[in-house]
Amino acid sequence: MFKETNLRSIAKGISWRFFATTTTIIIVYIFFGKLDLAIAAGIAEALSKIILYWIHERVWQRLRWGKKMIEPFNIWFTGLPLSGKTTIADGVYKKLKSMGILVERIDSRDVRKLFPEVGFTREERNRHIKRIAHLVGTLQKNYVSAVCSFVSPYVESRDYVRKMTKNPVIVYVKASVETCMKRDYKGVYEKALKGEIKNFTGISDIYEEPIDPDIVIDTEKTSIDEAVDMVVKYIKSKYIK
Amino acid sequence: MFKETNLRSIAKGISWRFFATTTTIIIVYIFFGKLDLAIAAGIAEALSKIILYWIHERVWQRLRWGKKMIEPFNIWFTGLPLSGKTTIADGVYKKLKSMGILVERIDSRDVRKLFPEVGFTREERNRHIKRIAHLVGTLQKNYVSAVCSFVSPYVESRDYVRKMTKNPVIVYVKASVETCMKRDYKGVYEKALKGEIKNFTGISDIYEEPIDPDIVIDTEKTSIDEAVDMVVKYIKSKYIK
Numbered sequence: 186m187f188k189e190t191n192l193r194s195i196a197k198g199i200s201w202r203f204f205a206t207t208t209t210i211i212i213v214y215i216f217f218g219k220l221d222l223a224i225a226a227g228i229a230e231a232l233s234k235i236i237l238y239w240i241h242e243r244v245w246q247r248l249r250w251g252k253k254m255i256e257p258f259n260i261w262f263t264g265l266p267l268s269g270k271t272t273i274a275d276g277v278y279k280k281l282k283s284m285g286i287l288v289e290r291i292d293s294r295d296v297r298k299l300f301p302e303v304g305f306t307r308e309e310r311n312r313h314i315k316r317i318a319h320l321v322g323t324l325q326k327n328y329v330s331a332v333c334s335f336v337s338p339y340v341e342s343r344d345y346v347r348k349m350t351k352n353p354v355i356v357y358v359k360a361s362v363e364t365c366m367k368r369d370y371k372g373v374y375e376k377a378l379k380g381e382i383k384n385f386t387g388i389s390d391i392y393e394e395p396i397d398p399d400i401v402i403d404t405e406k407t408s409i410d411e412a413v414d415m416v417v418k419y420i421k422s423k424y425i426k
Numbered sequence: 427m428f429k430e431t432n433l434r435s436i437a438k439g440i441s442w443r444f445f446a447t448t449t450t451i452i453i454v455y456i457f458f459g460k461l462d463l464a465i466a467a468g469i470a471e472a473l474s475k476i477i478l479y480w481i482h483e484r485v486w487q488r489l490r491w492g493k494k495m496i497e498p499f500n501i502w503f504t505g506l507p508l509s510g511k512t513t514i515a516d517g518v519y520k521k522l523k524s525m526g527i528l529v530e531r532i533d534s535r536d537v538r539k540l541f542p543e544v545g546f547t548r549e550e551r552n553r554h555i556k557r558i559a560h561l562v563g564t565l566q567k568n569y570v571s572a573v574c575s576f577v578s579p580y581v582e583s584r585d586y587v588r589k590m591t592k593n594p595v596i597v598y599v600k601a602s603v604e605t606c607m608k609r610d611y612k613g614v615y616e617k618a619l620k621g622e623i624k625n626f627t628g629i630s631d632i633y634e635e636p637i638d639p640d641i642v643i644d645t646e647k648t649s650i651d652e653a654v655d656m657v658v659k660y661i662k663s664k665y666i667k
Binding site for chain 1 (some may be wrong): 431433437438441442445446449450453454456457458463466467470471474475478480482490491492526528530540541543553556560561564565568569570574
């Protein structure tokens with residue numbers, strides 16, 4: 186919850202006083218034609234009103250009326266391992282944050298580290314995504330938006346996201362298995378090919394392409410910066426007025 | 427994220443103008459001794475400044491400086507089934523909400539309904555609480571406080587709460603098994619005694635009393651209203667200045 190500090194109210198009072206007293210002096214001068222008296226009246230006015238303005242600010246600070254929340258959204262990046270989800274999502278998050286939007290970044294990497302017992306079977310993956318969708322929904326109830334990146338390879342998983350979160354924006358980060366394998370700096374595709382990682386999406390597990398994504402990013406043709414801009418522009422036009 | 431509407435800025439401008447112009451008229455009258463001219467100057471001032479004030483408000487609305495967030499807390503109710511956790515927690519939540527605090531209510535009942543596959547073994551319960559603690563931690567990162575009620579019968583579970591959330595306030599809702607059985611309107615104790623519910627805390631599973639709770643509520647001696655007041659008072663004195 187935002188609370189305005191006393192210092193902010195005082196600073197606003199001073200900045201307002203600057204404009205207001207200048208205006209008063211000009212008006213009084215126009216009416217009475219005496220500059221010295223006009224300035225004296227201006228000084229008397231400034232001193233009395235700086236206190237009055239501060240009181241006025243403190244009273245208004247207690248009123249909630251007219252303070253509006255931004256409609257929270259949920260940007261959900263899906264795609265093969267190493268398709269570029271995390272990188273683009275990080276960029277989008279940074280940009281939105283810099284715009285002063287209350288937003289949380291949720292990445293598969295961090296969540297799985299915290300809950301290592303979650304496996305990669307179809308059932309476990311779906312349950313995992315359902316939990317994340319619940320987390321996002323709870324954040325949104327409190328006006329917090331989310332930027333999520335999860336392989337989320339199944340239709341059902343993405344259905345949970347659509348059903349359990351507000352204003353879902355499904356972003357399909359597209360890249361062929363071959364391209365992702367070329368980017369394999371983590372060596373995960375290699376391990377999956379050797380059979381050292383089981384249920385690896387793209388190799389030993391299926392990736393069901395989203396049928397109705399809100400945004401498609403072809404990472405073989407689009408740069409990271411362009412992709413970030415694309416998503417931020419979409420959010421701006423739809424949810425930030 | 428809070429955003430001030432245009433209407434709020436205009437209303438503030440008008441309410442301010444009332445006080446400010448009255449002050450100006452009095453000052454000009456004191457300096458020049460002419461009431462009619464003082465009022466005319468006051469009117470000219472009012473008209474020009476209502477617009478100036480509105481512009482001033484819109485500019486300040488873009489500045490984040492001096493807007494402070496309340497330090498988020500996590501009130502965690504633990505105790506036997508039917509000890510009174512949910513009822514007291516609901517009361518506390520309602521009271522905090524009415525004070526304008528950004529707070530989320532998380533109850534075992536709702537979460538378990540959503541994830542029915544979670545069992546009641548020691549391991550499953552601990553994992554469940556760890557997930558809730560993660561949810562609360564994420565909310566708190568976004569300035570949202572929490573009021574949670576879970577049996578959370580084990581020391582480890584409550585340790586997760588202490589470690590993974592900010593400003594945890596553990597509230598031990600105390601009642602003997604006998605008392606809880608008398609309140610058994612749900613018939614759950616009866617079922618547990620017959621062996622129809624397994625791992626039922628208090629009957630077929632242990633409740634490890636908290637060693638260092640922040641608040642203890644003896645529900646055999648304290649009314650619901652008193653209990654709610656106790657917790658709210660504690661929160662007020664510690665986290666709301």
